[in-house]
Amino acid sequence: MKIAVISIGDELLKGTIENKNLAIIGKELKKMGIVPSLQMTIKDSKDDIIECLDYLNENFDIIISTGGLGPTDDDLTVKTFADYYGIKLYENRDVIKHIQNILNQKNKPISRYNLTQAIVPEGCTIIDNPNGTAPGVFFEYKNQKIFLLPGPPYEMQPMISNHIIPYIKSNYDYNKTYFNSAYAVNFPESEIQRTVTEKIKPPENISVAYRAYNGVCEITFSSNSKKFTDEYFVKFKKLMGNYLLAENYTNLVEETISLLKKHNLTLSTAESCTAGMIGSKITDISGVSSIYKGGIISYSNEIKEHILGVKNSTLEKHGAVSRECAEEMVKCICSKFSTDAGISVTGIAGPDGGTEEKPVGLVYIAVKLYDHIVIEKCNFIGNRNRVRQRVRGN
Amino acid sequence: MKIAVISIGDELLKGTIENKNLAIIGKELKKMGIVPSLQMTIKDSKDDIIECLDYLNENFDIIISTGGLGPTDDDLTVKTFADYYGIKLYENRDVIKHIQNILNQKNKPISRYNLTQAIVPEGCTIIDNPNGTAPGVFFEYKNQKIFLLPGPPYEMQPMISNHIIPYIKSNYDYNKTYFNSAYAVNFPESEIQRTVTEKIKPPENISVAYRAYNGVCEITFSSNSKKFTDEYFVKFKKLMGNYLLAENYTNLVEETISLLKKHNLTLSTAESCTAGMIGSKITDISGVSSIYKGGIISYSNEIKEHILGVKNSTLEKHGAVSRECAEEMVKCICSKFSTDAGISVTGIAGPDGGTEEKPVGLVYIAVKLYDHIVIEKCNFIGNRNRVRQRVRGN
Numbered sequence: 001m002k003i004a005v006i007s008i009g010d011e012l013l014k015g016t017i018e019n020k021n022l023a024i025i026g027k028e029l030k031k032m033g034i035v036p037s038l039q040m041t042i043k044d045s046k047d048d049i050i051e052c053l054d055y056l057n058e059n060f061d062i063i064i065s066t067g068g069l070g071p072t073d074d075d076l077t078v079k080t081f082a083d084y085y086g087i088k089l090y091e092n093r094d095v096i097k098h099i100q101n102i103l104n105q106k107n108k109p110i111s112r113y114n115l116t117q118a119i120v121p122e123g124c125t126i127i128d129n130p131n132g133t134a135p136g137v138f139f140e141y142k143n144q145k146i147f148l149l150p151g152p153p154y155e156m157q158p159m160i161s162n163h164i165i166p167y168i169k170s171n172y173d174y175n176k177t178y179f180n181s182a183y184a185v186n187f188p189e190s191e192i193q194r195t196v197t198e199k200i201k202p203p204e205n206i207s208v209a210y211r212a213y214n215g216v217c218e219i220t221f222s223s224n225s226k227k228f229t230d231e232y233f234v235k236f237k238k239l240m241g242n243y244l245l246a247e248n249y250t251n252l253v254e255e256t257i258s259l260l261k262k263h264n265l266t267l268s269t270a271e272s273c274t275a276g277m278i279g280s281k282i283t284d285i286s287g288v289s290s291i292y293k294g295g296i297i298s299y300s301n302e303i304k305e306h307i308l309g310v311k312n313s314t315l316e317k318h319g320a321v322s323r324e325c326a327e328e329m330v331k332c333i334c335s336k337f338s339t340d341a342g343i344s345v346t347g348i349a350g351p352d353g354g355t356e357e358k359p360v361g362l363v364y365i366a367v368k369l370y371d372h373i374v375i376e377k378c379n380f381i382g383n384r385n386r387v388r389q390r391v392r393g394n
Numbered sequence: 395m396k397i398a399v400i401s402i403g404d405e406l407l408k409g410t411i412e413n414k415n416l417a418i419i420g421k422e423l424k425k426m427g428i429v430p431s432l433q434m435t436i437k438d439s440k441d442d443i444i445e446c447l448d449y450l451n452e453n454f455d456i457i458i459s460t461g462g463l464g465p466t467d468d469d470l471t472v473k474t475f476a477d478y479y480g481i482k483l484y485e486n487r488d489v490i491k492h493i494q495n496i497l498n499q500k501n502k503p504i505s506r507y508n509l510t511q512a513i514v515p516e517g518c519t520i521i522d523n524p525n526g527t528a529p530g531v532f533f534e535y536k537n538q539k540i541f542l543l544p545g546p547p548y549e550m551q552p553m554i555s556n557h558i559i560p561y562i563k564s565n566y567d568y569n570k571t572y573f574n575s576a577y578a579v580n581f582p583e584s585e586i587q588r589t590v591t592e593k594i595k596p597p598e599n600i601s602v603a604y605r606a607y608n609g610v611c612e613i614t615f616s617s618n619s620k621k622f623t624d625e626y627f628v629k630f631k632k633l634m635g636n637y638l639l640a641e642n643y644t645n646l647v648e649e650t651i652s653l654l655k656k657h658n659l660t661l662s663t664a665e666s667c668t669a670g671m672i673g674s675k676i677t678d679i680s681g682v683s684s685i686y687k688g689g690i691i692s693y694s695n696e697i698k699e700h701i702l703g704v705k706n707s708t709l710e711k712h713g714a715v716s717r718e719c720a721e722e723m724v725k726c727i728c729s730k731f732s733t734d735a736g737i738s739v740t741g742i743a744g745p746d747g748g749t750e751e752k753p754v755g756l757v758y759i760a761v762k763l764y765d766h767i768v769i770e771k772c773n774f775i776g777n778r779n780r781v782r783q784r785v786r787g788n
Binding site: 005010011012013014015016017018019020022023024025026027028029030035036037038039040041042043044048055070071072073074108109111112113114130131152154179188189190191193194197207208209210211212213218269271273274275276277278279280282283284286287289292293294295296297298299300302303307336337349350351352381382383384385386388 | 399404405406407408409410411412413414416417418419420421422423424429430431432433434435436437438442449464465466467468502503505506507508524525546548573582583584585587588591601602603604605606607612663665667668669670671672673674676677678680681683686687688689690691692693694696697701730731743744745746775776777778779780782
């Protein structure tokens with residue numbers, strides 16, 4: 001089955017916003033063993049939409065388009081698609097009611113521009129949008145199924161999970177792709193490839209994909225046979241042994257939190273250069289309040305000393321970016337917050353503040369569990385943003 | 395001038411990662427008054443790359459491709475492009491040296507797979523990659539300029555800013571687009587459109603684009619004439635008056651930080667449900683250490699009470715998610731951290747913890763400057779992720 005994703009919006013091409021929708025759609029489809037064949041980002045322009053549809057033509061079973069459903073003149077998606085496929089438009093009363101409800105909820109006035117969102121192709125199916133005024137639109141043309149969804153990810157996502165995925169599941173008998181992924185640490189991508197090629201020689205019908213990022217290498221085996229994929233995956237895991245992260249690894253944070261929960265251990269954080277990125281990342285996971293108590297963002301030395309409790313002599317002698325300071329930070333936070341475990345970070349994110357001895361990218365990360373402390377010295381390459389991201393781990 | 399961006403990588407279509415490169419490229423080009431015409435995301439597949447190049451054909455002056463330059467078998471970009479354009483490949487000695495240097499720096503072994511990254515098209519120009527082993531590749535075919543760049547954003551970005559942008563600037567005499575953007579608050583997108591259409595009637599050659607997000611509406615006027623764009627922008631600003639954010643507004647955080655810096659005011663944060671998102675956002679901006687001292691992540695009530703200093707009676711009587719608690723949090727953080735200004739957040743991000751009286755999405759945000767405190771009660775719609783994002787403001 002061939003699926004094309006179209007992202008419509010000048011703001012994507014101008015770089016005003018990142019396209020988050022492809023990743024959301026891709027992730028949902030992958031769970032079903034499908035990978036979209038292609039994605040195109042085009043402008044809010046009638047000509048560009050037509051050119052894109054000409055190209056996709058009848059080669060795709062499903063077209064999922066996002067964006068261009070807003071109430072303003074630059075939103076052309078529904079009208080252009082309907083014109084292209086020769087379908088008339090009409091004003092849908094249920095959608096008008098929906099728009100009125102949503103705007104009432106938000107205490108906003110209704111104008112004739114809002115009502116343009118109720119103009120939809122004849123015979124289409126409306127997909128409810130609980131998070132906004134623009135309805136999703138679904139229609140068929142010959143053997144092609146076409147979905148027009150709003151651009152904001154939080155409006156689009158529920159439509160994908162609640163409508164489009166179930167629709168595909170129950171209407172298509174497709175050739176599923178089976179994926180098995182493993183995650184290796186301290187083992188370079190190219191070395192893993194060498195090992196795989198030399199030792200287990202996956203046959204032609206198994207694809208192996210490698211992706212190295214932030215010190216973790218993701219290796220994915222896939223094929224149309226579950227048995228085959230599983231077999232080679234078992235071989236691979238035997239081969240790599242201790243270099244692989246846990247079986248159901250999704251990311252290091254989730255892994256860590258689930259271990260802490262399992263052992264009923266509490267956690268706190270003391271952050272300097274990351275200034276809340278670690279705390280924020282931990283609390284991305286819901287239900288973490290049973291183990292994460294909170295932390296101190298000690299961005300200035302004053303706070304490191306007077307609030308967190310790092311000794312003045314440590315700051316004077318070794319500086320804030322030092323093994324000694326990281327160690328004291330993690331000890332202080334665990335004792336202050338009465339937690340079993342703690343994480344501290346202190347470093348130079350740049351662009352300023354680097355010296356020859358302590359360059360931009362130098363970061364000390366300390367982790368404490370009971371009386372055991374591990375301190376890692378890292379030298380990250382890249383700009384401020386990149387250094388901070390490397391510490392956070394994505 | 396027509397520019398196409400190609401993003402190559404299974405991981406983008408499978409949703410393993412978001413495509414950050416288009417936004418980076420788009421932003422850099424926009425500064426020069428250029429918007430890419432089209433972006434396509436395709437798999438690491440020879441056939442798919444060929445199909446894409448067939449489609450782009452000679453309609454584009456510049457093709458910028460990212461991804462598929464890694465050292466493993468699934469990285470096919472350079473070879474497939476060279477084959478397509480009938481250009482032979484060779485091993486470039488300078489690139490070999492570069493790869494050796496980078497791997498030495500990272501204390502990693504070199505294998506023959508790494509050296510595949512030194513195989514490049516004959517006659518191409520190598521674009522240095524200070525942040526990784528894969529070189530960028532630039533070559534021409536007829537009137538088309540083709541750039542092949544690595545996928546990781548921190549490797550690609552410097553190549554765009556330091557090589558491709560200057561190249562375009564000095565080699566093309568293109569028709570520049572002039573953009574003027576304004577940001578309106580408390581004025582719905584559809585109402586702004588109505589006002590613009592009725593009151594200043596922009597002529598055909600001025601495009602007006604609207605984008606509403608998180609309570610701010612961005613309105614962008616653009617045309618090929620600076621004079622025209624400026625003229626209509628002045629009219630628009632007069633029309634909207636106080637509803638517009640500051641002239642050089644880029645985002646609320648930068649705006650706030652620059653105001654604080656200007657008046658030499660210090661800032662601290664006390665975060666509950668956002669658990670560091672605000673601190674992290676503030677410190678995305680470099681040079682903020684002169685005014686931001688840090689904060690307390692008081693994720694649990696225990697920390698709110700014993701570390702931050704919220705009265706037990708407030709928590710008992712009003713609960714942690716209340717106007718009273720937000721107020722005390724901001725007072726406590728300013729006093730504890732001795733800052734002129736403070737921000738506090740307490741709310742229910744969900745999915746659990748909501749009640750009829752205090753539903754998921756209920757968030758209190760308090761802002762204090764000297765003795766003046768403003769507390770905002772918000773009811774955000776959406777899931778955990780969305781609620782937290784709304785608080786952070788992007």
